[in-house]
Amino acid sequence: MTTTPAVPVVLPALPALSDAAAYAQAVEEAKAAAAAYYEGGTSRLDDDAYDRLVRAIAAYETAHPDQVLSDSPSGKVAGGAVEGDVPHTVPMLSLDNVFSDEEFATWAASLERRIGREVASWNVQPKLDGLAIAARYEHGRLARLITRGDGTAGEDVSHAVGTIEGLPAELTEPVTLEVRGEVLMTTAQFEYANQLRTEHGGEPFANPRNAAAGTLRAKDRAYRVEMTFFGYGLLPLADTDEALAADLTEAAHGALMDRASGYGINTPASTQVAGVVVTSVEEVLARVAEIAAARAELPFGIDGIVVKADLAADQRTAGSGSRAPRWAVAFKLPAVEKITRLVGVEWNVGRTGIIAPRAVLEPVEIDGSTVTYATLHNPADITRRDLRLGDHVMVYKAGDIIPRIEAPVAHLRTGDEQEIAFPAECPQCGSGIDTSEQRWRCERGRNCHLVASVSYAAGRDQLDIEGLGQSRVVQLVESGLVTSLPDLFDRVTREQLLGLERMGETSTDNLMAALDAARRQPLSRVLCALGVRGTGRSMSRRIARHFATMDAIRAADAEAMQQVDGIGAEKAPVIVAELAELAEQIDRLAAAGLSMTEPGATPPAAATDADGQDTPEAGPLAGMKVVVTGAMTGPLAELSRNQMNELVERAGGTSSGSVSKNTSIVVAGEGAGSKRAKAESLGIRLVTPDEFAAMVADLLG
Numbered sequence: 001m002t003t004t005p006a007v008p009v010v011l012p013a014l015p016a017l018s019d020a021a022a023y024a025q026a027v028e029e030a031k032a033a034a035a036a037y038y039e040g041g042t043s044r045l046d047d048d049a050y051d052r053l054v055r056a057i058a059a060y061e062t063a064h065p066d067q068v069l070s071d072s073p074s075g076k077v078a079g080g081a082v083e084g085d086v087p088h089t090v091p092m093l094s095l096d097n098v099f100s101d102e103e104f105a106t107w108a109a110s111l112e113r114r115i116g117r118e119v120a121s122w123n124v125q126p127k128l129d130g131l132a133i134a135a136r137y138e139h140g141r142l143a144r145l146i147t148r149g150d151g152t153a154g155e156d157v158s159h160a161v162g163t164i165e166g167l168p169a170e171l172t173e174p175v176t177l178e179v180r181g182e183v184l185m186t187t188a189q190f191e192y193a194n195q196l197r198t199e200h201g202g203e204p205f206a207n208p209r210n211a212a213a214g215t216l217r218a219k220d221r222a223y224r225v226e227m228t229f230f231g232y233g234l235l236p237l238a239d240t241d242e243a244l245a246a247d248l249t250e251a252a253h254g255a256l257m258d259r260a261s262g263y264g265i266n267t268p269a270s271t272q273v274a275g276v277v278v279t280s281v282e283e284v285l286a287r288v289a290e291i292a293a294a295r296a297e298l299p300f301g302i303d304g305i306v307v308k309a310d311l312a313a314d315q316r317t318a319g320s321g322s323r324a325p326r327w328a329v330a331f332k333l334p335a336v337e338k339i340t341r342l343v344g345v346e347w348n349v350g351r352t353g354i355i356a357p358r359a360v361l362e363p364v365e366i367d368g369s370t371v372t373y374a375t376l377h378n379p380a381d382i383t384r385r386d387l388r389l390g391d392h393v394m395v396y397k398a399g400d401i402i403p404r405i406e407a408p409v410a411h412l413r414t415g416d417e418q419e420i421a422f423p424a425e426c427p428q429c430g431s432g433i434d435t436s437e438q439r440w441r442c443e444r445g446r447n448c449h450l451v452a453s454v455s456y457a458a459g460r461d462q463l464d465i466e467g468l469g470q471s472r473v474v475q476l477v478e479s480g481l482v483t484s485l486p487d488l489f490d491r492v493t494r495e496q497l498l499g500l501e502r503m504g505e506t507s508t509d510n511l512m513a514a515l516d517a518a519r520r521q522p523l524s525r526v527l528c529a530l531g532v533r534g535t536g537r538s539m540s541r542r543i544a545r546h547f548a549t550m551d552a553i554r555a556a557d558a559e560a561m562q563q564v565d566g567i568g569a570e571k572a573p574v575i576v577a578e579l580a581e582l583a584e585q586i587d588r589l590a591a592a593g594l595s596m597t598e599p600g601a602t603p604p605a606a607a608t609d610a611d612g613q614d615t616p617e618a619g620p621l622a623g624m625k626v627v628v629t630g631a632m633t634g635p636l637a638e639l640s641r642n643q644m645n646e647l648v649e650r651a652g653g654t655s656s657g658s659v660s661k662n663t664s665i666v667v668a669g670e671g672a673g674s675k676r677a678k679a680e681s682l683g684i685r686l687v688t689p690d691e692f693a694a695m696v697a698d699l700l701g
Contacts, residue, residue: 095330121310125275129301130184140174166266167229181231203410206394293674304332340364349428351452353442374403388417457529461642463518486588550596619652630669635693
């Protein structure tokens with residue numbers, strides 16, 4: 001296994017507990033937060049704040065062992081605020097936490113001292129952000145669901161049977177045993193759950209974890225909400241066959257997870273962050289880094305990585321405390337969601353006239369950066385989430401993803417919150433607003449924000465018109481020389497440019513030459529420059545390569561447009577309608593000499609052989625899905641990411657921005673990070689920029 005540097009974890013500063021009174025108050029606050037979360041899926045504190053509070057309590061108790069309160073959370077199982085009436089066969093314990101490579105190495109060394117030998121192997125898997133449950137199967141049939149409760153007994157939530165994906169009603173074998181794991185909501189399930197909840201008059205959940213906790217306990221709802229289960233353990237029950245019981249007791253953890261998958265139980269093995277077995281601390285930390293790097297792309301939440309001694313013999317020798325096993329630990333990751341306050345909403349107009357709301361937040365530190373703004377998508381989204389000015393909101397951020405508001409924390413409302421005012425006219429130009437779709441749009445469309453529209457078209461990844469920056473576009477628009485994109489090519493003259501301020505003969509001739517060069521850009525660049533809603537650089541390339549000519553694109557109806565990879569039933573009619581709206585501009589651009597064909601592409605009607613079968617696209621990368629990451633060097637050093645993707649597609653491949661099991665190769669340049677790590681973990685072929693340049697040498701000229 002190739003090792004990579006672990007993701008650094010910056011420990012947040014702990015709140016100071018200066019005396020016994022502050023300590024007692026902190027214990028009460030932690031107890032109240034845990035009770036609110038585990039009983040109803042709500043809490044005044046986000047994960048990061050709760051973790052910091054509990055660590056501060058533990059630090060005070062270490063310094064003042066004679067003052068430890070009996071109800072301190074440091075000695076209780078997570079969820080211990082909730083009492084249950086169904087005894088567990090074996091206690092459902094929590095996990096101790098570490099927050100850095102150094103803390104993990106110290107913990108691992110203490111474990112090896114405890115067992116008197118090196119740990120033979122480690123099991124590393126994601127720490128799923130949900131609710132722990134025990135599922136009891138009798139002769140292969142799911143009989144009972146029990147929450148963790150206080151660790152010794154839990155609540156019976158068997159009414160939720162049938163609503164949890166990954167927890168089958170019947171196993172592939174008629175065995176009697178207990179499955180332990182985590183119930184959570186994926187991002188998609190959470191969005192749907194909140195939609196149903198608000199449609200039925202309920203307040204939206206703040207985040208997927210709270211939604212899972214509340215939903216698992218809900219009875220007699222008028223609607224059905226699904227959740228997802230991931231198993232992390234198998235245990236024998238009193239009636240378990242003796243041979244099977246022995247196997248479950250003696251098997252290594254990795255083998256148990258393989259058995260669980262064989263029974264039809266969902267485990268992390270079905271995801272891109274599957275559990276792995278390694279043999280050294282260095283390999284553990286490398287896998288921690290890989291899982292952390294993939295976090296932002298996962299369709300469900302994780303808040304850390306669980307590391308366990310894999311062998312049953314090591315686990316038995318290490319034993320367990322009253323709260324946590326001594327052979328397993330949670331490597332916690334920096335929080336990606338925090339609670340802050342919504343203080344305002346800004347309404348911005350994009351280059352196509354879309355009017356987009358943006359949340360203004362009280363600044364909050366999330367995942368190493370200060371977050372002040374978050375996306376709100378559209379007015380319907382604000383209404384559905386019942387957002388109000390002054391609300392406490394749960395803000396989510398992961399990796400380079402734009403922060404988003406998941407939901408208001410409704411139980412923290414004071415009554416002083418105010419409704420968010422929607423604009424009655426376009427905030428850019430004062431024109432009317434088309435509200436017929438979820439995303440509102442100025443009635444003037446892209447002409448509303450002409451400077452942004454023309455500046456985008458002139459950009460490096462579109463027509464690449466050197467010398468036509470935003471200030472020059474502003475000058476052209478304000479002078480009246482440019483009222484739409486085609487004016488640049490069929491209306492603006494050299495004499496008119498010379499008449500503008502700060503435009504001498506040299507700069508004028510350079511701009512005229514750049515405009516002439518733009519006429520030779522391929523169809524995909526022209527299509528992208530038009531700014532068709534529902535498309536961007538990648539989609540414009542796909543459309544151009546699929547249809548080959550602008551005439552074929554314009555002739556396509558919604559059904560034909562859906563044949564392009566990535567265009568579905570919802571997006572296709574929008575693109576077709578946009579192209580019809582742009583008909584006059586396209587005609588003028590064609591008449592002005594801009595290219596309306598895509599080099600190397602074949603029109604659909606000509607892309608079949610004599611037997612009517614699809615003809616494979618030629619090229620050295622035919623049929624391959626390629627991801628480019630890091631800085632390119634050598635013959636590729638001057639190419640932008642967009643130009644690299646164009647090169648991939650001219651070579652017959654498909655460019656992609658994310659690594660998956662379907663990726664063929666990853667071109668890894670200097671500074672390649674999470675995508676390289678993910679490719680290594682999936683066993684995907686890595687090539688250097690020089691190696692890739694050799695593969696497509698005939699196309700580099």
